[in-house]
Amino acid sequence: MGVDPGLVDTGFGILEAGPGAVTVVDAGVVSTASNLPLEARLNAIHRAMLKIIDERRPTFLVVEDLYTEYKFPRTAILMGHARGVIYLAARQLGVAVTALAPSEVKRAVTGNGAAGKAQVQRSVQTLLGLKDLPRPSHLADALGLAVTGLARVTGITPRARAAR
Numbered sequence: 001m002g003v004d005p006g007l008v009d010t011g012f013g014i015l016e017a018g019p020g021a022v023t024v025v026d027a028g029v030v031s032t033a034s035n036l037p038l039e040a041r042l043n044a045i046h047r048a049m050l051k052i053i054d055e056r057r058p059t060f061l062v063v064e065d066l067y068t069e070y071k072f073p074r075t076a077i078l079m080g081h082a083r084g085v086i087y088l089a090a091r092q093l094g095v096a097v098t099a100l101a102p103s104e105v106k107r108a109v110t111g112n113g114a115a116g117k118a119q120v121q122r123s124v125q126t127l128l129g130l131k132d133l134p135r136p137s138h139l140a141d142a143l144g145l146a147v148t149g150l151a152r153v154t155g156i157t158p159r160a161r162a163a164r
Contacts, residue, residue: 001058001095002145003049004138005082008034010045011138013146014056015128022150022158024128026056029138038078042085049089061090062149064141065099100148105141108148120144127158 004011013027030048032041053061063086066076090097103113110123121133121140127147134140151157 001053001056001061002142002147002149003061003063003086004141004145005045005063005079005086006138007038007041007045007078007082008032009136009138010049010082010086011136011140011142012049012052013134013139013143014052014058015143015146015150017150017154017156022128022147022156024130024143026052027134027139027143029136038081042081045082046085046089049086050092053089053093053095058095060096060098060149060153061086062098062100062145063087064105064145065101067102098149098153100145100152102141105144105148108151109144117141129158 001012001014008031010030012030014025016023016025030045032044063083066080066083087097106115106120107113109127110119112119117137117140121135121137124130124140124143124147125133128143134143147158
């Protein structure tokens, strides 16, 4: 399971490796209203992640790590809060968590650690054989995290294939 944490939108993607194929089991975005207090938004993210993890029972969870170059430090702090409740939900259900840098994920799915959002979306679409471009970018990032985590933990890498 890959998770792209955000206070407004948290993307998630769950993959399953089977004989000769990697399948998207579930994917989506957990959104919170910007007019809610911080504690209400964090509670909503925590509850949603608990439910998804409990229902899907992933073997491990890969979350996007904080990157060091923030033009707006407040963004990093808020993302840190979202990451914290995701880690907590995983821990409460006994799921191990690994953090990966955004550049590592971009490099793994596109071959370029500085790839843009559109390039990541197209690469994830091709790798997973998705009919449609994964939107929004939080969803593509979560699936990219899941692909990269799957390759790192199990050695299984989806091969580029035509969209279905």
